[in-house]
Amino acid sequence: MLESLGKPLQLQTPASAQRMLAERVRQVRLSQRLKQATLAARAGVALPTLRRFEQTGEASLKHLMRICHALGGLDEFENILHVPAAATMAELEARAVRPKRMRGSQ
Secondary structure (H helix, E strand, O other): OOEEOOEEOOOOOHHHHHHHHHHHHHHHHHHOOOOHHHHHHHHOOOHHHHHHHHHHOOOOHHHHHHHHHHOOOHHHHHHOOOOOOOOOHHHHHHHHOOOOOOOOOO
16 A cells, blocks of 8 residues: 555545546436436435536535435445554553543633
């Protein structure tokens, strides 16, 4: 794995990932033979919101979740950003304890 400053090198930009996700949503919609208006109604989003998302990849997280739910793909988000496995028993136990709330300085 390529690394840069200790972090994995990412080959996609946020903008390219947005466009890729929008294209996948469009492909799934078409494979289910749904019109944009039908999907928008099922998802509970405005038709212009769905159109803008499919064209630009721009949408709120709430709208994206609704669209993916209407297409039957909401469970696929479980595979995003996994927490790394604990390296030690102490680290595993520390995760079970709720961290003390931090307050910002005035």
